[in-house]
Amino acid sequence: MEAVTQLLNTPPTAGFDEPFGMLQACHGRVARSLDLLGRLGAYLAEQGGDDAQGQARDAAADVQRYFDLAAPLHHQDEELHVLPALRAAGQRALADQLQAEHRQMEALWPAVRADLQAVQAGHAPAGTALVAARRRWADFAAVYTRHIAAEETQAYPSAQTTLEPPVQAAMGREMAQRRGVRYPEVGP
Numbered sequence: 434m435e436a437v438t439q440l441l442n443t444p445p446t447a448g449f450d451e452p453f454g455m456l457q458a459c460h461g462r463v464a465r466s467l468d469l470l471g472r473l474g475a476y477l478a479e480q481g482g483d484d485a486q487g488q489a490r491d492a493a494a495d496v497q498r499y500f501d502l503a504a505p506l507h508h509q510d511e512e513l514h515v516l517p518a519l520r521a522a523g524q525r526a527l528a529d530q531l532q533a534e535h536r537q538m539e540a541l542w543p544a545v546r547a548d549l550q551a552v553q554a555g556h557a558p559a560g561t562a563l564v565a566a567r568r569r570w571a572d573f574a575a576v577y578t579r580h581i582a583a584e585e586t587q588a589y590p591s592a593q594t595t596l597e598p599p600v601q602a603a604m605g606r607e608m609a610q611r612r613g614v615r616y617p618e619v620g621p
Contacts, residue, residue, distance in 0.1 A: 448605075448617050449605040449606070449608050449609040449614065449616050449617065450602070450605050450616070450617045451605070452510075452514070452601055452604045452605040452608055453589050453592075453593045453601070455605070455608065456507070456510060456511070456515070456584075456589065457585060457589065459503065459507045459510075460581045460584070460585065462499065462503065463499075463504065463507075463577055463581065464578075464581070466495070466496050466499040466500065467573075467574040467577060467578070469492055469495060469496055470492075470496045470545075470570050470573075470574065471570065471571075471574065472492070473489060473492045473493060473496070473552070474563075474566070474567040474570055476488070476489055476492075477489060477552070477557050477558070477559075477563055478563060478567070481557070481559060489552055489557060490552060490553045490555070492552075493549040493550075493552035493553045494549075494553055496549055497546055497549040497550070497553070500542060500545075500546070501546070504538075506608075506611065506612060508535045508538075508539075509611065510604075510608050511531065511535070511584070511588075512532065512535065513607070514592070514596075514604045514607075514608075515528075515531075515584070515588055515589065515592045516528040516531060516532055518591075518592035518595045518596050519531075519588055519591060519592055519595075521595065522591055522592070522595045524587075524588075524591060527583070527587055527588060527591075528588075530583070531580065531583065531584065531588060534576060534579070534580045534583075535580075537576055538573065538576055538577060538580070541569070541572060541573045541576065542573070544569050545569055545570055545573050548566040548569065548570070
């Protein structure tokens with residue numbers, strides 16, 4: 434397996450002064466984390482749990498870190514800013530669907546997290562346990578993939594056109610503040 438990428442150290446392609454760009458950049462990091470999860474499953478199927486270099490453990494730790502720390506903040510961003518804008522624009526069904534998918538991903542995460550913790554502890558699943566783990570991982574990834582597609586093609590464009598620039602700026606400030614990050618100020 435190739436060297437593990439430091440997913441959390443990947444610089445964002447947008448700043449908090451572009452909150453919808455930041456949300457889409459987060460989706461890129463989700464996709465990379467899900468890809469790493471898939472590659473981890475393939476690696477374990479090919480190599481087994483004997484991971485002398487610790488690459489599987491590192492990959493498992495990176496995926497867990499992303500979904501433990503960044504993903505919940507991303508969902509909060511959407512629930513605080515995007516979903517209310519959709520509801521205000523008369524798109525309650527879409528907002529409700531996206532919120533239900535957040536709950537579904539949150540419900541699937543603990544089992545996936547437990548699998549990743551086992552890998553990190555040197556107890557990677559094997560045989561039928563690995564088959565079951567990979568199915569859980571694929572189900573988790575499928576929900577995220579569908580969810581991201583709906584957000585990028587429907588939710589974000591609609592919410593972005595609904596929210597005036599000052600409201601988007603406040604959204605970006607709030608997102609930065611919740612993460613303890615300085616909001617980029619414009620001007621001298």
